[in-house]
Amino acid sequence: xxxxxxxxxxxxxxxxxxxxxxxxxxxxxxxxxxxxxxxxxxxxxxxxxxxxxxxxxxxxxxxxxxxxxxxxxxxxxxxxxxxxxxxxxxxxxxxxxxxxxxxxxxxxxxxx
Amino acid sequence: xxxxxxxxxxxxxxxxxxxxxxxxxxxxxxxxxxxxxxxxxxxxxxxxxxxxxxxxxxxxxxxxxxxxxxxxxxxxxxxxxxxxxxxxxxxxxxxxxxxxxxxxxxxxxxxxxxxxxxxxxxxxxxxxxxxxxxxxxxxxxxxxxxxxxxxxxxxxxxxxxxxxxxxxxxxxxxxxxxxxxxxxxxxxxxxxxxxxxxxxxxxxxxxxxxxxxxxxxxxxxxxxxxxxxxxxxxxxxxxxxxxxxxxxxxxxxxxxxxxxxxxxxxxxxxxxxxxxxxxxxxxxxxxxxxxxxxxxxxxxxxxxxxxxxxxxxxxxxxxxxxxxxxxxxxxxxxxxxxxxxxxxxxxxxxxxxxxxxxxxxxxxxxxxxxxxxxxxxxxxxxxxxxxxxxxxxxxxxxxxxxxxxxxxxxxxxxxxxxxxxxxxxxxxxxxxxxxxxxxxxxxxxxxxxxxxxxxxxxxxxxxxxxxxxxxxxxxxxxxxxxxxxxxxxxxxxxxxxxxxxxxxxxxxxxxxxxxxxxxxxxxxxxxxxxxxxxxxxxxxxxxxxxxxxxxxxxxxxxxxxxxxxxxxxxxxxxxxxxxxxxxxxxxxxxxxxxxxxxxxxxxxxxxxxxxxxxxxxxxxxxxxxxxxxxxxxxxxxxxxxxxxxxxxxxxxxxxxxxxxxxxxxxxxxxxxxxxxxxxxxxxxxxxxxxxxxxxxxxxxxxxxxxxxxxxxxxxxxxxxxxxxxxxxxxxxxxxxxxxxxxxxxxxxxxxxxxxxxxxxxxxxxxxxxxxxxxxxxxxxxxxxxxxxxxxxxxxxxxxxxxxxxxxxxxxxxxxxxxxxxxxxxxxxxxxxxxxxxxxxxxxxxxxxxxxxxxxxxxxx
Numbered sequence: 001x002x003x004x005x006x007x008x009x010x011x012x013x014x015x016x017x018x019x020x021x022x023x024x025x026x027x028x029x030x031x032x033x034x035x036x037x038x039x040x041x042x043x044x045x046x047x048x049x050x051x052x053x054x055x056x057x058x059x060x061x062x063x064x065x066x067x068x069x070x071x072x073x074x075x076x077x078x079x080x081x082x083x084x085x086x087x088x089x090x091x092x093x094x095x096x097x098x099x100x101x102x103x104x105x106x107x108x109x110x111x112x
Numbered sequence: 113x114x115x116x117x118x119x120x121x122x123x124x125x126x127x128x129x130x131x132x133x134x135x136x137x138x139x140x141x142x143x144x145x146x147x148x149x150x151x152x153x154x155x156x157x158x159x160x161x162x163x164x165x166x167x168x169x170x171x172x173x174x175x176x177x178x179x180x181x182x183x184x185x186x187x188x189x190x191x192x193x194x195x196x197x198x199x200x201x202x203x204x205x206x207x208x209x210x211x212x213x214x215x216x217x218x219x220x221x222x223x224x225x226x227x228x229x230x231x232x233x234x235x236x237x238x239x240x241x242x243x244x245x246x247x248x249x250x251x252x253x254x255x256x257x258x259x260x261x262x263x264x265x266x267x268x269x270x271x272x273x274x275x276x277x278x279x280x281x282x283x284x285x286x287x288x289x290x291x292x293x294x295x296x297x298x299x300x301x302x303x304x305x306x307x308x309x310x311x312x313x314x315x316x317x318x319x320x321x322x323x324x325x326x327x328x329x330x331x332x333x334x335x336x337x338x339x340x341x342x343x344x345x346x347x348x349x350x351x352x353x354x355x356x357x358x359x360x361x362x363x364x365x366x367x368x369x370x371x372x373x374x375x376x377x378x379x380x381x382x383x384x385x386x387x388x389x390x391x392x393x394x395x396x397x398x399x400x401x402x403x404x405x406x407x408x409x410x411x412x413x414x415x416x417x418x419x420x421x422x423x424x425x426x427x428x429x430x431x432x433x434x435x436x437x438x439x440x441x442x443x444x445x446x447x448x449x450x451x452x453x454x455x456x457x458x459x460x461x462x463x464x465x466x467x468x469x470x471x472x473x474x475x476x477x478x479x480x481x482x483x484x485x486x487x488x489x490x491x492x493x494x495x496x497x498x499x500x501x502x503x504x505x506x507x508x509x510x511x512x513x514x515x516x517x518x519x520x521x522x523x524x525x526x527x528x529x530x531x532x533x534x535x536x537x538x539x540x541x542x543x544x545x546x547x548x549x550x551x552x553x554x555x556x557x558x559x560x561x562x563x564x565x566x567x568x569x570x571x572x573x574x575x576x577x578x579x580x581x582x583x584x585x586x587x588x589x590x591x592x593x594x595x596x597x598x599x600x601x602x603x604x605x606x607x608x609x610x611x612x613x614x615x616x617x618x619x620x621x622x623x624x625x626x627x628x629x630x631x632x633x634x635x636x637x638x639x640x641x642x643x644x645x646x647x648x649x650x651x652x653x654x655x656x657x658x659x660x661x662x663x664x665x666x667x668x669x670x671x672x673x674x675x676x677x678x679x680x681x682x683x684x685x686x687x688x689x690x691x692x693x694x695x696x697x698x699x700x701x702x703x704x705x706x707x708x709x710x711x712x713x714x715x716x717x718x719x720x721x722x723x724x725x726x727x728x729x730x731x732x733x734x735x736x737x738x739x740x741x742x743x744x745x746x747x748x749x750x751x752x753x754x755x756x757x758x759x760x761x762x763x764x765x766x767x768x769x770x771x772x773x774x775x776x777x778x779x780x781x782x783x784x785x786x787x788x789x790x791x792x793x794x795x796x797x798x799x800x801x802x803x804x805x806x807x808x809x810x811x812x813x814x815x816x817x818x819x820x821x822x823x824x825x826x827x828x829x830x831x832x833x834x835x836x837x838x839x840x841x842x843x844x845x846x847x848x849x850x851x852x853x854x855x856x857x858x859x860x861x862x863x864x865x866x867x868x869x870x871x872x873x874x875x876x877x878x879x880x881x882x883x884x885x886x887x888x889x890x891x892x893x894x895x896x897x898x899x900x901x902x903x904x905x906x907x908x909x910x911x912x913x914x915x916x917x918x919x920x921x922x923x924x925x926x927x928x929x930x931x932x933x934x935x936x937x938x939x940x941x942x943x944x945x946x947x948x949x950x951x952x953x954x955x956x957x958x959x960x961x962x963x964x965x966x967x968x969x970x971x972x
Contacts, residue, residue: 010701011655032697042657045892046707047907047942056657057701087657 001096001109002070004077006061007033007089012081013059019080020063023072029062037090058089064096066109117163118219121156125223128152129190133368140390142189142361149188153225154179154257157196160219161258164212169258174201175209176259178267181228182320184253187360190367191226191374195250198231201263206231226373234263238271240279245286248275252327268337276331284328288425291321291417299691302410303555306382309359309366310375314410316363318417319356325420345419345484347491347530352416355409361391362406377406379551400549407545407556415529422453422481447474453483462493465500469510472532476514476523490530498535507536508628515596521566524600528558537600539620542607554690557606563688564599568592568680581703582683585676588937594634595677598641599684618643633761640674641681648682648705652698656705659712665705666712667720670758675713679706715897717753717931718946724750730757730765738766748772751827753931759822771796772830780859784844784851790819791844792836795858799829804929805919806868807833810861812913813871814854815841821915821934833932872913883909887940889970893959901930901946902954904962908970910941918943921969925962927954 008016013030020028034055044051065073074091082088101111132148135141157177158169166172181195182188198213200206206213213231220227230247241247251272256264276283295313298304302314310316323340330338341349365385366374377385385391386402442449446457446467454474461467471490475482482490502510514523527533534541543557555563572586589595601624605616621642625635647668654661669675683702687694722728724746734745748769749757757765771781771794781796795807804823811818816837823833839845844854860866887909894903906918915934922929922945931946947954947962954962 009655011653014653032695034697044707044711045894045905046711047905047937047940051707053657053704057697057704 001099001112002065002067003094003096004061004063004065004070004073005092005094006077006081007035007058007091008061008077008081009083009087009089010057010059015080016061016077019076020073023069023076025063025065025069025073025076027063031060031062033058033060037087056087064099064112066112117159118222121159121219122223125152125156128155133190136364136368140361140365140388142359142364142391143357145190145364146187146360149190150183150186153183153188153194156220156223156225157257160216164216164219165209165258170261171259172205173260174263175199175205176261176263177257178264179253179255179257181250181253184250184255185320186255189360189363189373191372192363192367193226193228193373194220196220196227196229196257197251197254198229199237199259199263199267200231200233201260202233206233234267234271237267238275240275240282242282242286245283245290248279248283249287249324252276252324273331273336276328277335280328280332284325284425287321287324287328288421291317292421295417301555302407302414303559305551305554306376306378307406307410308375309362309377312410313417314407314412314414315375316356316359316413318413319352319359322352322413322416322420325424329420329424343420343423344416345423345487347484347487348412348416348419351412355412358391358405358409359413365390382549400547403547403549404545404556407547411529411545419484422451423484442478442480444474446470449478449480450483452480454480454486455483456486456489459489462489463496465497465502465506465510468493468497468532469513469536472523472527473513473517475526476517476520479519479522482526487530490532494531494535497532502535504627505629508630511536511597512593515565515600516593518569518572520569520596521562524562524565537624539604539624540600543604546607548606552689552693555688557603560688561600561603564602564684565596567684567687568596568599571680571683582679582699582706584937585680585706588935589676589680590673591634591637591677594637595641595680598638598645598677598681601638602642602645602681602685614643614646632763636761637674637677641677644668644678645681645685648678648702649686651705652701656701656708662705662708662712666709666716667754669709669713671755672710672713674758675706675709711897713755714933714944715894715903717755717933718898718901718903720754722749722752722754722757728754728757730762734762734765737762738769741766741769744773745769747828748826748830751825752832753824755822755931756824756832768794768796768832775830778859780862782855782858784855787836790836790838791816792834793855793858795831795833795835797831797862799825799831800862801928802920802923803831803862804833804932805916805923806861807835807858808916808919809868809913810858810871811835811837812916813868814843814857815912817910817912818915818934819936821932823929823932825930883911883939885939889967891963891966893954893963895953898946898953900953901948902959904945904947904959906941906943906945906966908941908943910936910939914941914970915943917969918945918966921962921965922947925958925965926950927962 006016017028020026034057036054036056042053044053063073070093077091098107099109099111100107128148129152132145132152135148136145161169161177165175165177176199178184178197178199179195180197182192183194183196188194198206198209213229217227217229237251251267254264254268254272294311294317298312300313302312304312308315322344326340326343327338329343330336330340341353344352362377362385363375365388366377366381369381369384382399382403386399387397389397392402392405446461448455448457454471456462456471462471468490471482471486474480514520514527517523524533528540528544540558543561546557548557553560568586571583586592598621601621602617603613604620605613605618608616610616618639621639622635625638630638647665651661651665656662669678679702683694683699686698722731731745731749734741738745760768767783771783774781775796775798779797783794785792793811797803808818808821817840818835818837820836821834823831825831843850857866857871861868861871887907889909890905890907892905894905897903908914919929926949927947928949929945930948933944935942949958
């Protein structure tokens with residue numbers, strides 16, 4: 001099993017959800033986060049005050065997947081969220097040892 | 113169960129229960145189930161008493177079986193608890209029947225009854241169980257089942273009244289505390305997507321607690337048992353009964369559906385209850401409509417509970433009492449305020465609509481509740497006030513007074529309960545308890561609206577609530593009344609069976625504005641807010657740092673004032689959907705969108721100008737309204753910033769065109785208007801050096817305090833300058849004959865008839881008040897935003913003559929003001945100017961020189 005974490009532009013959330021649904025992924029966790037990578041923020045002046053936008057709003061998705069669908073999911077996310085500009089985000093993949101469904105104690109991929 | 117009787121009891125219980133279930137499927141009456149099941153359990157208890165305790169139901173002496181709690185009241189739902197009290201006169205009888213009690217309870221448990229038995233002596237019943245006040249409360253519902261009648265009478269007639277009267281205050285406080293904690297745990301709201309119909313606010317528990325509080329109230333007044341509902345507010349008595357009957361039926365339905373004591377009205381159960389028409393035969397089996405009925409009933413019980421807690425529960429602490437006493441000082445000739453509740457000084461005066469609605473304004477102003485007697489008086493006066501058929505403007509005047517007060521939502525809820533809101537805004541009735549069944553909208557449409565209004569008032573900086581950046585906007589907007597009116601109207605379209613609720617709401621809003629006879633500019637603002645109330649939410653789903661997103665939004669919004677209003681409306685609307693809808697993440701994004709768009713609007717004025725080749729909806733509308741203007745309209749607008757069009761209503765622009773046409777006859781055209789508390793002066797003339805500085809100087813000479821100003825010019829050099837100012841010395845306010853002299857002074861100074869210095873000397877002796885808040889001067893140049901001009905933002909301590917001094921420095925440095933946008937926020941002046949020297953932007957050296965000159969002038 002693989003855990004996929006993707007940090008994407010908030011404006012791409014709907015498109016990514018639709019792309020995932022289209023390949024049969026209908027469960028995911030969505031988090032509202034802030035951060036920056038190489039895409040640093042900028043500063044705005046408003047009424048004599050300085051407002052620095054150093055942490056930008058992003059959406060983080062978390063999904064645990066069966067290994068055989070990981071490539072398709074990555075492709076779907078890239079296809080829906082890539083603009084080619086700085087700030088498009090990142091995808092992280094990591095191994096998951098075990099998954100347990102609390103309701104009936106199913107384990108492994110059955111619990112996904 | 114070991115005895116022979118056990119088998120027959122089991123058969124009787126199973127058959128009886130099944131019979132009740134079948135009856136319920138047919139009648140859907142929870143009350144019948146309660147009665148039938150109580151009788152069934154009574155029968156079992158009697159037979160077991162005869163079998164285990166005594167063959168004679170009225171024996172033995174000194175020992176009795178008493179039903180308490182819900183069973184005592186005779187309200188047993190299919191799987192609810194059965195509370196039994198084995199009452200003993202001293203320890204001896206209880207000890208003697210110890211084994212019999214155990215056997216009897218065993219038999220009842222074996223029947224799968226959820227039995228809660230307790231054995232107590234009379235003395236036990238005579239003391240307050242602070243760790244278990246529920247026991248003392250359950251005694252209030254005691255009913256003899258079997259045993260010593262005399263013993264029961266001693267409990268009922270002597271022990272309970274005596275202990276209740278002795279421990280009254282503590283008992284009432286414990287009861288209130290336990291149940292207020294229960295409400296608090298449920299978020300202090302009866303709006304839950306899947307409510308627990310027993311324990312949630314507005315549930316059956318609220319009815320029971322109200323009943324107990326009423327009984328306790330009765331004890332304190334007549335020192336004996338009374339009929340509890342006699343102490344319910346008259347206006348709620350029948351409705352509370354109806355609500356309780358409804359919930360009882362729903363509870364039975366839920367129990368039968370899940371086969372256990374399940375009181376959770378889940379999403380699926382709502383669908384099933386609606387299909388089965390449980391408790392409500394409202395035609396189509398629509399779960400949203402059925403839930404609407406549920407919320408109406410929950411609202412009644414929630415209100416009954418709140419009223420009874422208010423009426424019965426004594427002050428908890430001296431601090432609380434002090435606060436209530438302080439509130440008594442709010443009393444006026446019309447209303448007195450006692451313990452935080454409003455009483456009428458002259459009830460008969462309510463038949464006057466002014467007095468009638470003043471009552472709600474008083475509530476909205478101070479956040480009070482109405483006393484039960486005031487409730488009744490208002491309901492009695494309602495038909496007489498309705499028969500007076502208030503005109504639209506009268507209705508708006510009465511509504512406006514409520515909307516602008518800080519506890520407006522509280523007053524609106526009360527007005528809706530009593531039917532008074534319907535007199536002012538009948539359109540609102542369509543959304544009363546209307547459910548949007550989508551698992552996102554937690555509140556009904558009316559409650560969502562009230563919460564949205566509340567969040568605007570709670571955002572007010574004076575309430576110091578969280579210190580969010582958006583709070584400043586509340587202070588800055590010119591017409592909070594229009595914002596709150598727009599919020600009140602923004603979802604009325606949801607009552608229409610149409611997917612596009614925005615269009616439907618806009619239709620209603622236009623109708624309401626016309627009925628209220630709002631001025632065109634006010635109607636335009638309200639309709640704009642209603643029509644675009646979802647737009648900022650949509651923008652936040654796009655890339656909010658993309659300049660194109662901001663540019664598009666800015667074009668649609670048109671003016672900073674509209675942007676502020678729409679931002680606040682969006683904040684209120686999202687936050688009132690459910691408690692977590694407006695996350696800090698989302699609120700911050702909203703602020704960022706506002707910031708970028710406000711900056712764009714203020715720094716792109718120069719680039720975004722009107723040209724007749726393009727199409728503009730507002731210009732097309734003006735042409736329709738005033739076809740006689742012909743070419744004059746186009747000539748006047750050509751080259752004016754689009755911002756000018758966004759800031760002025762059609763009729764104002766028509767007036768400006770007419771004024772511009774008079775310039776040949778008289779070179780300075782002025783128009784003076786009275787606003788709410790302020791004045792607005794518009795000057796139209798040909799551009800000339802130091803024009804803006806001179807106009808600001810004349811205003812300073814008259815002692816006027818400029819709050820806002822803007823200056824625009826068209827391609828032919830015609831200038832439209834508008835100043836909003838306060839008349840500090842009441843010169844214009846007190847002397848209407850001074851208006852002409854005031855207006856003429858501008859042409860006199862501009863035409864050189866009167867020197868500006870002469871006017872300025874008049875006010876030279878006026879002492880300036882020391883500032884309450886110190887504002888540091890900040891001067892920022894922006895060479896990026898405008899392609900034609902250098903944008904300079906000056907933030908400084910507001911003071912008399914400030915604008916004249918700034919503009920005079922510009923003139924001295926050879927700068928021409930292309931656009932001026934002047935604003936005041938408390939003691940802070942925020943002025944933005946678009947400057948050019950000899951038709952070009954300022955170079956760095958000129959900026960540095962200008963900055964130095966400004967700093968020197970502002971420090972002096």
